[in-house]
Amino acid sequence: MKAAFYTLGCKVNQYETQIMEQSLRDAGFEIVPPEDPADVFIVNSCTVTAESDRKTRQMLRRMKKRNPAAIAVLCGCYVQAAPEKAAAIAEADIIAGVRDRGDIAKLILQSMREKERLTHVPSFEQGELFEPMQARGLEGHTRAFVKIEDGCRNFCTYCIIPFSRGPVRSKPPEEITAELATLREQGYAEAVLVGINLSAYGSDLGRTLADAVDAAGRVGLARIRLGSLSPLAVTDEFITRAARCPSLCPHFHLSLQSGCVDTLARMNRRYTPDAFADTVHRLRSAFPDCSITTDIIAGFPGETEEEFAQTLDFVKQIGFSQAHVFPYSRRDGTRAAAMDGQVPKNIRERRAHALISLCTRTQQAFRQRFVGRRVPVLFEQRAENGLWEGLTPQYVPVFVQADEDLHGAIRNVYMEEIQAAGCLGRL
Incomplete structure (x- = not known):
C-alpha cells in the first residue's frame, strides 16, 4: 500500500510528518510523493492564518479528487483548533488532532477494517508530559528536524496556536541527546531544534533552552540549528552557554512582528523595539557574521501610517538577513479579530509589499559580505x-x-x- 503526505506550516509540523511517515513505514506502507497515486493520503494542517485554513481544505479536496478511492486523513493544528469545522469537511475519512502522531497507522488500519469514518481529537490535560517520539529523519534529506518543545501560553492577540497546542511540554535533555545520536549514526549532518514556543523550553522541567543546546552539543553532529526564538529568551547566560557550543549555527530567528512599540503592545508581545535591538547587538557581538532572520506582520489592527513607518525604519536599522512578511490575517477566536481599526486588505498588502522590498535589499546586503570568502x-x-x-x-x-x-x-x-x-x- 502507498501513502502520501502533504504538510503545511512550520518545522514542528515537518517533524511530526517524519513521525507519521515512520509509523506508516513500520506498518508496511510505501511513502510516495503527494502528486503520485496513493491508497492513503494525509494532510498535516496548519492554522496560523485564515489562508492556511483555506490551503488545508483546498489540498484535501484536490488530493481526494486525484485519489477518490483512497482514505483521506486530515490532521494537525486546524483540526485541534476547530474540530467541528474539520468534521464538516466531507472528503476527510479520518479526523485527527495534534496528539498521538506515532499511532496514525493504527487509525488508518482501523478505518480500513471497519470502513467507518474515525475522529480522534483528544484534548490537552494540565500537567501532561511531552509526548514520547523520536524521529529518524526525512528520507533523502541531510537536515533533520527535532521537536523538543510543544505548546504555548503567551496568547499573542493575533494567534490561535495556544488553543491548538495546549500548555508547554518539553523533551528531557537526555532524550534530546539520544535522538540526535541516532540521527548522527544515520548520517545526518545537521539537526534543527524546533518547538511551538521554543523559547519556553524547559519551563515545565526547571530547565532553560541553554540546557537543550548543551545536550545537543554533546552529540558530535556537525551542525545544530535553532528554530524561532523570542528575544526575551536570549539572555546573557543563554548567549554565553550557546557560544561554547562549537556546532551551533550562527543563525538566530528572532520573531519581531512589528518595529513599533504601540503595535507590539496591542499584539501582547512582551518586548519593545529597543529591547529587540539590544538582543541583536549582543548576539552580533558574541557571534560575528551571525544571521538574524525574523517574521513581520503588516497591517495589524490599529496600525497607522506613522506606526508602519516606524516598523520600516526599525527593519532598516536592524538589517535582517531574511524575513517572512505576512499581511495580518484575521482569526476568529483571537482578541485581535474584535479590535477596532481593522486595516483594509489593500493597505495590508501594500505595506507587506513595501516590507518585502526592504527586506530583500537587507538580505542581499548581508549575503554580499561573504563574496570573496x-x-x-x-x-x-x-x-x-x-x-x-x-x-x-x-x-x-x-x-x-x-x-x-x-x-x-x-x-x-x-x-x-x-x-x-x-x-x-x-x-
Whole structure:
C-alpha cells in the first residue's frame, strides 16, 4: 500500500510528518510523493492564518479528487483548533488532532477494517508530559528536524496556536541527546531544534533552552540549528552557554512582528523595539557574521501610517538577513479579530509589499559580505538548473557546479557572486 503526505506550516509540523511517515513505514506502507497515486493520503494542517485554513481544505479536496478511492486523513493544528469545522469537511475519512502522531497507522488500519469514518481529537490535560517520539529523519534529506518543545501560553492577540497546542511540554535533555545520536549514526549532518514556543523550553522541567543546546552539543553532529526564538529568551547566560557550543549555527530567528512599540503592545508581545535591538547587538557581538532572520506582520489592527513607518525604519536599522512578511490575517477566536481599526486588505498588502522590498535589499546586503570568502556549505540536492544547492551555517543558499555527488557533504566554497536565489560559488 502507498501513502502520501502533504504538510503545511512550520518545522514542528515537518517533524511530526517524519513521525507519521515512520509509523506508516513500520506498518508496511510505501511513502510516495503527494502528486503520485496513493491508497492513503494525509494532510498535516496548519492554522496560523485564515489562508492556511483555506490551503488545508483546498489540498484535501484536490488530493481526494486525484485519489477518490483512497482514505483521506486530515490532521494537525486546524483540526485541534476547530474540530467541528474539520468534521464538516466531507472528503476527510479520518479526523485527527495534534496528539498521538506515532499511532496514525493504527487509525488508518482501523478505518480500513471497519470502513467507518474515525475522529480522534483528544484534548490537552494540565500537567501532561511531552509526548514520547523520536524521529529518524526525512528520507533523502541531510537536515533533520527535532521537536523538543510543544505548546504555548503567551496568547499573542493575533494567534490561535495556544488553543491548538495546549500548555508547554518539553523533551528531557537526555532524550534530546539520544535522538540526535541516532540521527548522527544515520548520517545526518545537521539537526534543527524546533518547538511551538521554543523559547519556553524547559519551563515545565526547571530547565532553560541553554540546557537543550548543551545536550545537543554533546552529540558530535556537525551542525545544530535553532528554530524561532523570542528575544526575551536570549539572555546573557543563554548567549554565553550557546557560544561554547562549537556546532551551533550562527543563525538566530528572532520573531519581531512589528518595529513599533504601540503595535507590539496591542499584539501582547512582551518586548519593545529597543529591547529587540539590544538582543541583536549582543548576539552580533558574541557571534560575528551571525544571521538574524525574523517574521513581520503588516497591517495589524490599529496600525497607522506613522506606526508602519516606524516598523520600516526599525527593519532598516536592524538589517535582517531574511524575513517572512505576512499581511495580518484575521482569526476568529483571537482578541485581535474584535479590535477596532481593522486595516483594509489593500493597505495590508501594500505595506507587506513595501516590507518585502526592504527586506530583500537587507538580505542581499548581508549575503554580499561573504563574496570573496571561503565558507563551509552543507549540500543537500541538485537544483533544477543542475547546480548543487546547499546552505552555509548562516542559512545562506549556495549553488556550485560539480560533477561529483555532494549530497550530505560539507565542503568549503569560495563565494564568487550574489544572485537572486542565493550565492554562486566554486568548490
